[in-house]
Amino acid sequence: MSRPSVVWFDFGGVLSPPLDDLFRSYEQRAGVTPDQLRTAFADVSDEVGLPPLAPVELARMTEREWGGRLRAALARRHPGIDLSRARLEEFGAQWFDGHGANPVMAAAWRTLREHGITTGVLSNNVLEWRTHWMRMMAPLGGIDLLVDSCEVGCRKPDPEIYRLAARRAGVDPGECLLIDDVEANIDAARAQGWQAVHFTDDERTLAELAEATGVTSLSAASAAAPR
Numbered sequence: 001m002s003r004p005s006v007v008w009f010d011f012g013g014v015l016s017p018p019l020d021d022l023f024r025s026y027e028q029r030a031g032v033t034p035d036q037l038r039t040a041f042a043d044v045s046d047e048v049g050l051p052p053l054a055p056v057e058l059a060r061m062t063e064r065e066w067g068g069r070l071r072a073a074l075a076r077r078h079p080g081i082d083l084s085r086a087r088l089e090e091f092g093a094q095w096f097d098g099h100g101a102n103p104v105m106a107a108a109w110r111t112l113r114e115h116g117i118t119t120g121v122l123s124n125n126v127l128e129w130r131t132h133w134m135r136m137m138a139p140l141g142g143i144d145l146l147v148d149s150c151e152v153g154c155r156k157p158d159p160e161i162y163r164l165a166a167r168r169a170g171v172d173p174g175e176c177l178l179i180d181d182v183e184a185n186i187d188a189a190r191a192q193g194w195q196a197v198h199f200t201d202d203e204r205t206l207a208e209l210a211e212a213t214g215v216t217s218l219s220a221a222s223a224a225a226p227r
Helices: 011-015 019-030 034-047 063-077 088-096 103-114 127-140 159-169 183-191 202-213 218-223
Strands: 006-009 118-123 145-148 176-180 195-198
Touching: 006 011, 006 103, 006 145, 011 103, 011 118, 011 127, 011 176, 019 034, 019 088, 034 063, 063 088, 063 127, 088 127, 103 118, 103 127, 103 202, 103 218, 118 159, 145 159, 159 176, 159 183, 176 183, 176 202, 183 195, 195 202, 202 218
Parallel strands: 006 118, 006 176, 118 145, 176 195
Antiparallel strands: none
């Protein structure tokens, strides 16, 4: 494969802290366990026949409506649950509060840009959460390209979002590389002719990214990132 001219990063689970860390942090703040929260995500989406989180990632529901449905789903499954600390109708503010970007991936982002590679965010995300995650992205030095599911009306792994992203970048699909923590999203990208790196941990991702881009300084730059 040729050297990619655009590297697209997923946000949640790649540029963000690990999702398990975010779920544990939310439990400490809101008193809702990861299993309880994931089940509530699925319950609300099942009500409208969509995958988990898709109602808000496609802007079919506002954050406030979705949060209210989460509250009802949790109460149904767990009678007597204490939700007094859970700001479910303002979920993003509580979920992201106090968190920064993954420092290793942030360093990789900056290093790629220094070597003339365009960086973008290709994310399934929520309209009302943008203020919070863009704050986390500020130290990365700018976003060249952004394709956000809540704005474009489709989400990974829908093939259309990859076609749209390549068109927006003005490049052939083979010049795009996606870093994502969800294997189905990686498979869909490759099916569209993209290059892809399945994010499982920082070190493996850096090695694969360095091989794909030829930017051998990625590991050194990222090793110097604050942890």
